[in-house]
Amino acid sequence: MNFTWGVSSSAYQVEGGWDADGKGPSIWDNFSHVPGNIKNGDTGDIACDSYNKVEEDVYLLRALGVKNYRFSLSWSRIFPSGRNNSINSHGIDYYNRLIDGLVANNITPIVTLYHWDLPQALQDIGGWESSALIDLFDSFADFCFQTFGDRVKFWITFNEPQVIAWAGYGAGTLPPNVNDPGSAPYRVAHILLKAHARVYHTYDDKYRASQGGVIALCPNIDWVEPKTPSDPRDIEAADRYLQFLVGWFTHPIFKNGDYPEVMKWKVGNRSELQNLPSSRLPVFTAEERDYIRGTADVFCFNSYTSKIVTHSTTRLRPFSYEYDQEVLTKVDSSWPSSAITGHRAVAWGLRRLLNWIKEEYGNPPIYIIENGVGIKTKSDVDDNTRIFYYKTYIDEALKAYKLDGVNLRGYNAWSFMDSFEWLNGYDPRFGLHQVDFDNPNRPRTPKRSAVYYAEIIRNNGIPLAHLCISIHALLRTEIVFHCVLQGNMVFA
Ligand code: BGC
Numbered sequence: 001m002n003f004t005w006g007v008s009s010s011a012y013q014v015e016g017g018w019d020a021d022g023k024g025p026s027i028w029d030n031f032s033h034v035p036g037n038i039k040n041g042d043t044g045d046i047a048c049d050s051y052n053k054v055e056e057d058v059y060l061l062r063a064l065g066v067k068n069y070r071f072s073l074s075w076s077r078i079f080p081s082g083r084n085n086s087i088n089s090h091g092i093d094y095y096n097r098l099i100d101g102l103v104a105n106n107i108t109p110i111v112t113l114y115h116w117d118l119p120q121a122l123q124d125i126g127g128w129e130s131s132a133l134i135d136l137f138d139s140f141a142d143f144c145f146q147t148f149g150d151r152v153k154f155w156i157t158f159n160e161p162q163v164i165a166w167a168g169y170g171a172g173t174l175p176p177n178v179n180d181p182g183s184a185p186y187r188v189a190h191i192l193l194k195a196h197a198r199v200y201h202t203y204d205d206k207y208r209a210s211q212g213g214v215i216a217l218c219p220n221i222d223w224v225e226p227k228t229p230s231d232p233r234d235i236e237a238a239d240r241y242l243q244f245l246v247g248w249f250t251h252p253i254f255k256n257g258d259y260p261e262v263m264k265w266k267v268g269n270r271s272e273l274q275n276l277p278s279s280r281l282p283v284f285t286a287e288e289r290d291y292i293r294g295t296a297d298v299f300c301f302n303s304y305t306s307k308i309v310t311h312s313t314t315r316l317r318p319f320s321y322e323y324d325q326e327v328l329t330k331v332d333s334s335w336p337s338s339a340i341t342g343h344r345a346v347a348w349g350l351r352r353l354l355n356w357i358k359e360e361y362g363n364p365p366i367y368i369i370e371n372g373v374g375i376k377t378k379s380d381v382d383d384n385t386r387i388f389y390y391k392t393y394i395d396e397a398l399k400a401y402k403l404d405g406v407n408l409r410g411y412n413a414w415s416f417m418d419s420f421e422w423l424n425g426y427d428p429r430f431g432l433h434q435v436d437f438d439n440p441n442r443p444r445t446p447k448r449s450a451v452y453y454a455e456i457i458r459n460n461g462i463p464l465a466h467l468c469i470s471i472h473a474l475l476r477t478e479i480v481f482h483c484v485l486q487g488n489m490v491f492a
Pocket of ligand 1: 421
């Protein structure tokens with residue numbers, strides 16, 4: 001029984017200490033300091049103050065009973081200028097204390113090397129548009145493997161590469177706010193893939209034999225359902241949506257070193273119609289394809305919601321990754337909404353998504369690295385909505401595991417605690433623990449959902465009696481039926 005349960009967080013969202021002890025600025029420090037950029041003028045300057053609360057955080061994780069904790073490293077806390085000629089020993093101490101605390105409590109660290117907070121010094125040379133970042137990211141990763149790899153056995157290179165490329169360089173909504181929807185996202189993704197592969201090979205060549213860990217990247221995936229399942233054009237549109245969102249990164253890595261055929265075809269074709277001399281989607285050489293193929297040991301992903309997709313004839317101008325997909329998305333208004341526009345609680349979508357990964361990529365070992373719901377409120381210790389979300393999503397994950405034979409190895413809830421929600425500041429809340437951001441000590445309080453999640457972990461799944469009783473209360477009869485059918489609802 002090696003199923004792993006955990007919770008996740010990320011550096012900029014929880015650490016605070018934005019300029020403490022020699023840390024260099026990141027693009028998120030600078031962005032959040034510009035008035036008007038973040039809701040309510042919030043910043044991550046202090047956040048949950050996790051930089052000063054290693055013991056408290058480890059204590060709470062132990063109380064939850066998690067088997068793993070996924071956090072990310074702040075690159076500019078370790079290398080203030082982004083390069084290995086500026087090493088900040090205080091930053092390294094912080095992560096050593098955190099990792100040691102976890103290991104001492106039998107909690108496996110899952111460490112993400114990049115969760116969006118690029119050192120500003122590297123943005124100044126072009127950020128992920130510059131191929132210089134491939135070497136620089138590799139040298140940061142190399143240092144982290146060397147420094148922490150004796151205790152860290154699970155690495156993630158990029159959190160949500162599609163968000164980095166599209167929101168950061170296409171739509172321009174997130175830092176570095178480059179608004180070049182037709183071409184920059186493709187160029188950036190090309191560099192991210194090469195950087196990912198380089199780091200994988202560094203691990204393979206220098207560390208795997210002695211450290212014996214795994215390494216992957218972590219795409220964001222929404223499940224999509226064709227609007228009219230009997231219309232082949234909608235079915236194709238749904239597949240196309242997933243290929244542009246996920247396959248963009250996972251097709252090269254898990255399949256043949258190259259982008260999905262449908263992306264090459266659509267972007268190529270449209271670039272021709274746009275009278276461009278070549279496709280806006282860059283091309284890998286045969287050597288690069290060989291280098292990229294196979295560079296993930298496990299399949300990690302984050303998921304929050306589902307959508308409905310229909311095919312669409314989109315405009316040719318302005319050039320855009322979004323139009324290139326030739327799809328329209330919407331949600332079903334009957335799906336429960338949440339504090340994040342577009343995030344609806346659609347638990348059955350997770351089961352379908354897990355099955356899609358299984359079919360598409362040959363049943364790899366799968367880890368759900370982030371899953372959770374945002375609620376808009378200041379004090380939601382009594383968070384039944386979140387309990388409902390976790391109960392139903394975990395139930396669907398269990399069905400995929402037990403009934404469909406999906407090779408699911410782990411489930412992580414987002415989030416360990418309320419934290420800085422990027423453009424939305426500190427409202428909405430995703431945490432299993434409430435954090436009082438008005439109190440300088442940032443006290444944490446377990447919510448009801450934390451108690452519930454701890455019980456799930458203890459049972460390695462949903463306790464049967466609990467499932468039936470509480471689901472009865474919610475009058476979700478189809479799930480009652482399901483639990484009677486399944487009997488034992490645990491990962492075993
Ligand atoms: C990100 C998290 C974020 C969450 C909820 C995910 O896409 O990885 O950092 O907090 O969404 O918005």
